[in-house]
Amino acid sequence: MSFSITEENYIKAIFHLQQGEGNVTTNELAAELHTKAASVTDMLKKLKAKKLLSYEKYKGVRLSADGKKLALGIVRKHRLWEYFLVDTLQFGWDEVHEVAEELEHISSKKLVEKLDAFLGFPKFDPHGDPIPDSHGKMAVQQHINLIDLPVNKMAEVSGVGSQSTELLELLKHKHIGIGTKLEIKKKFSFDNSIEIKIKNQNAFTISQQLAQALFVKLI
Amino acid sequence: MSFSITEENYIKAIFHLQQGEGNVTTNELAAELHTKAASVTDMLKKLKAKKLLSYEKYKGVRLSADGKKLALGIVRKHRLWEYFLVDTLQFGWDEVHEVAEELEHISSKKLVEKLDAFLGFPKFDPHGDPIPDSHGKMAVQQHINLIDLPVNKMAEVSGVGSQSTELLELLKHKHIGIGTKLEIKKKFSFDNSIEIKIKNQNAFTISQQLAQALFVKLI
DNA sequence: AATTAAATTTAGATTTGTCTAAAAATAATT
């Protein structure tokens, strides 16, 4: 079965809103989609008929297994395209969202898989959100590479990529250790170096190699 | 002003059909777009109101300057995406058309320009059709680089890129000269070498450097 | 528990792009 862009946008919105426990309400959806509650009701009936969600009058909505699968496919495309725009086409990470909103509706299955392979099967998009794989599985976010940390998000060093004395010597000199709280202020695409800021210290730059050797978790 | 996917498809279809002299007829358009003549009439009125074409009842249609500009923009996107799919994502040149039909409607101007730059401002798509530049200008096809010649299209050597003795020595040894008729049987993306076939000879491979030094015209 | 407030649904209208069937205009043929 195939779905319209509008239907896909509803499914995606419900997916993002239902991360908590309870059902997603009509008004929440109307706000998220910049439309009116009456329009939402109409569409929910339609999507229920297509078995993408469970919905009872006045009781809100939740995605079915099929609906979740569809949503994960759209999210996968959205985040892969964002990665492509930033990594391959040198867009700023803050200007890709709207373009990806269009690209996520391109239907070719083969395109998605080829794009994923071309990009090297990235696990996180430029904002640090996990990219679902072709089976819909997402990496758990708690242990991400410092190089994948989005700009201006506070994180805590949670691991190092090797135990080499050379690495540890460098970390000691920079006063970086497990538990150090930092954020990235800027990424330089020329050499993939990044400027980081540790609380109560001046910002300073570290190399791509060092950033790749550090794991952090968002706090 | 912005246009729907349907409107863009009409404009593109008219553009392709009006290459000759006369006006494009309602029935021609209906056939091209797999729709009915009545639907075409409705849309032509709408597009005329938007000043994209000139249309008089029963007399067919032609694009206005604005319409041509829009059409060239769509064709530009279509062919750039085809180039991307083949060159970057390793699609076969025969399986990209439908995907490009979707991608050509992505609206971001910045995306098109960045994509063009990333691809190295290609002049021809994988089928050998010229790609309009950002001003809508297309290269004249009669003198294309051998490396841009599509697979399995007969062409005739029409020029060489340099007059160096080294090049001419090589050409003499391979029995290639101005007027030689050949076609490409295969392109190898690993080193951009190509396998060519000259009438009454066995196929053989030539290097990227040699292919880039040869110009051909389609016959 | 009754009443007010908020959220949700229904009913009916609108826009976009399409269709069928009938009418009108143009082209082809005798």
Next chain:
DNA sequence: AATTATTTTTAGACAAATCTAAATTTAATT
């Protein structure tokens, strides 16, 4: 030139997605 055939347009209807305004249900408050 008159008739037939073809092409094109009009008229009216339909599906998708939306809206406003009114009705209904649920939640909150006195």
